[in-house]
Amino acid sequence: MIRIQSLAFAYRDGEFRLSIPEFETSAREKVALIGPSGAGKTTLLNLIAGIAVPDQGEVTVDGIAVSRLDDARRRDFRITRIGFVFQDFELLDYLNVLDNILHPYRITRALTLTAEVRDRAAELAGQLGIGDKLARKAGDLSQGEKQRAAICRALLPDPDLVLADEATGNLDPANKFRILDLLFDSAERHQATLLAVTHDHELLPRFDRVVDFSQFRAEDRS
Amino acid sequence: MRDSLYIAWRYVTHNRARTGTLVACVTLIGFLPLALEVLLDESERQLLSRAESTPLVVGAKGSALDLVMNTLYFDDEIPEPISLRAADEVAATGLALPIPVYARFRARSHPIVGTSLDYFAFRGLRIARGRQLALLGEAVIGAVAAERLGLEPGDHLVSSPETVFDLAGVYPLKMHVVGVLARAHSPDDLAVFVDTKTAWVIQGLGHGHQDVTTTRDPSVILARGDGKVVANAKLVQFTEITPDNIDSFHFHGGAEDYPLSAVIAVPDEVRAGTLLRGRYLEQDTPLQILRPRDVIEGLLENIFRIKQVLDAVIGVVGLATLLAIVLVFALSLRLRQREIDTIFKLGCSRGTIAQLLAAEIVIIVGLSAAICLVLLQIVDAYSGGLVRSLFL
Structure with missing residues (x-):
């Protein structure tokens, strides 16, 4: 599913460099990425999603070389094929929960907002336990509810790959297992591959595979 | 554009105080010179019509x-x-x-x-x-x-x-x-x-006043003779004209x-x-x-000279307000950098982000234009009375 070869990336200020000789996941695999803070886990997710472009090497997702796509195609690929659960949920406070979930459909032509999509969004929110919160503003939600709304937004376009950056961070034990179950169930239901960054070692046994990021070379010169 | 307008509408209605302030500023910039124009047109019309009807x-x-x-x-x-x-x-x-x-x-x-x-x-x-x-x-x-x-x-x-x-x-x-x-x-x-x-x-x-020829009160009549009667201020002056005293x-x-x-x-x-x-x-x-028309036309020429100065002042104030609005937008872009990054990360192009921001401007300008139009309709409807009570 994901294939990375001879990847090298540095931020413009040159203070952080990441080198990954090889990294691979298979379809429908659930992989945990662990490692110390600043190791470049989020950077890797950004490179896979096409938010950042490697200086060298290649990132391939489902046979498509993401890093070789032009800007517009990379964006379309990201929005249609990848579901990204961001570290801080990245919900927009001025939109209600339903509008946040449907937001990707309103900002690109790659997705079409139809009545069926709306129904599916409401259904998905119901499955994630926020079906009764659709009309509430994102700013009025609890942390757990925000996390579910962010997961809902990531899963609605039925992605082949779900990237979760600390999706269970800052949650109490009961909730973090619940959220993880939701992510796993959703990924299973959508037959998606899951690549999740986590610091929580309690969660690791649930994944198919755990990749320790310290095996890759990261330099933080700051 | 419809989706951009929808998202922008959500944003402007969420930030009501900011939106209200911006709308008020833009409305005033548009309304003041236009209202002045309406009132001056009406005053010109009224002044000239009265003047023209008086040869x-x-x-x-x-x-x-x-x-x-x-x-x-x-x-x-x-x-x-x-x-x-x-x-x-x-x-x-x-x-x-x-x-x-x-x-x-x-x-x-x-x-x-x-x-x-x-x-x-x-x-x-x-x-x-x-x-x-x-x-x-x-x-x-x-x-x-x-x-x-x-x-x-x-x-x-x-x-x-x-x-x-x-x-x-x-x-x-x-x-x-x-x-x-x-x-x-x-x-x-x-x-x-x-x-x-x-x-x-x-x-x-x-x-x-009371008839001095029949009044005998010595405190009223000072002198009488040669067909003349001299009375003092005690003489009753009539302050109302009635059928009884009209002949006096x-x-x-x-x-x-x-x-x-x-x-x-x-x-x-x-x-x-x-x-x-x-x-x-x-x-x-x-x-x-x-010819009242000539005099009023001269007056109007002076009024329009003053209006030109007023227009220039309003123009400068309007420009300063517009610059302030641009500054507000620029600062709000910095404050919203995280939100813009999020939208970008979700897959939005920079063009669409610009479209979202443009939609906010369209809504604010549109709301201002609508309010301005309503206010101008009111001014226009009452301009006749307003001009009469304010200027004439």
């Missing part, structure tokens, strides 16, 4: 503007008086109909206009309630004045003294309201019309010397007007004849 005005030499403004709008600035002889002279030419106007006194801040019945026909004024002037001491009042003062036919209205300490002892006159005019949407609506003789009574030129009212001196503020001359035709104007070209005449 010629004869008055004392001096300020042409004061003469025209007093004759047409019963303005506070009273021109030097002329005598009734001026009206007789216009009549003697046979070129125009003279309508005397004596607009000097006030009754509860409304102008008292002494004139003849020709004035009502000339202005097309119609009695809505009551009847026309018939006797000395009667008044017919304009529709707005009647409304404001709460007067109807049968009521009374007392003239206001010109000064608080009027040592000359001219008493206010209690006038009988006999008619109320239909609304004319002109300065006539605010006026109190009386016969010129009644205006002279208000001035003290004509008066009525009399005028001293020659009527042709009695004052007027102006004479409206209504020529039979254009040529007669031109000929009449020629009669007043001599340098030694104390009178001047004016």
Whole structure:
């Protein structure tokens, strides 16, 4: 599913460099990425999603070389094929929960907002336990509810790959297992591959595979 | 664009205080010059229409503007008086109909206009309630004045003294309201019309008092003899003209010397007007004849010069406000950098992000334009009354 070869990336200020000789996941695999803070886990997710472009090497997702796509195609690929659960949920406070979930459909032509999509969004929110919160503003939600709304937004376009950056961070034990179950169930239901960054070692046994990021070379010169 | 507008609408309605402030600023920038334009257009229309309907005005030499403004709008600035002889002279030419106007006194801040019945026909004024002037001491009042003062036919209205300490002892006159005019949407609506003789009574030129020939009170009569009676200030002066005392009212001196503020001359035709104007070209005449249209056009030229300065000031203020709005948007972009990054990470192009921000501007400008239009409609609907109450 994901294939990375001879990847090298540095931020413009040159203070952080990441080198990954090889990294691979298979379809429908659930992989945990662990490692110390600043190791470049989020950077890797950004490179896979096409938010950042490697200086060298290649990132391939489902046979498509993401890093070789032009800007517009990379964006379309990201929005249609990848579901990204961001570290801080990245919900927009001025939109209600339903509008946040449907937001990707309103900002690109790659997705079409139809009545069926709306129904599916409401259904998905119901499955994630926020079906009764659709009309509430994102700013009025609890942390757990925000996390579910962010997961809902990531899963609605039925992605082949779900990237979760600390999706269970800052949650109490009961909730973090619940959220993880939701992510796993959703990924299973959508037959998606899951690549999740986590610091929580309690969660690791649930994944198919755990990749320790310290095996890759990261330099933080700051 | 529809989705961008939807998201932008959510944003602007979520940040109501910011949106409200921006909308208010943009609305004011648009509204102020446009409203000024509407009011000036209306004032130009009203000034010119009144001026155009008044062919010629004869008055004392001096300020042409004061003469025209007093004759047409019963303005506070009273021109030097002329005598009734001026009206007789216009009549003697046979070129125009003279309508005397004596607009000097006030009754509860409304102008008292002494004139003849020709004035009502000339202005097309119609009695809505009551009847026309018939006797000395009667008044017919304009529709707005009647409304404001709460007067109807049968009521009374007392003239206001010109000064608080009027040592000359001219008493206010209690006038009988006999008619109320239909609304004319002109300065006539605010006026109190009386016969010129009644205006002279208000001035003290004509008066009525107890009969000195029959009074025997020694404290009133100081001397009697040679057909003359000398009375002191204790003599009862009538402050109201009634059927019982109307015969006692009399005028001293020659009527042709009695004052007027102006004479409206209504020529039979254009040529007669031109000929009449020629009669007043001599340098030694104390009178001047004016075409109110010329005077008002001169006034409007000055007003428009002032408007140009005002437009420039509004332009500079508008530019400063626009720059402030641009600054607000620029600062809000910095504050919203995280949100913009999120939208970008989700898969939004920079073009779409620009479209989202443009949609916010469109909404704010659109709301401002809508409010501005509504306000302009209101100003336009009430511009007639506004101009009359503010400027005329």
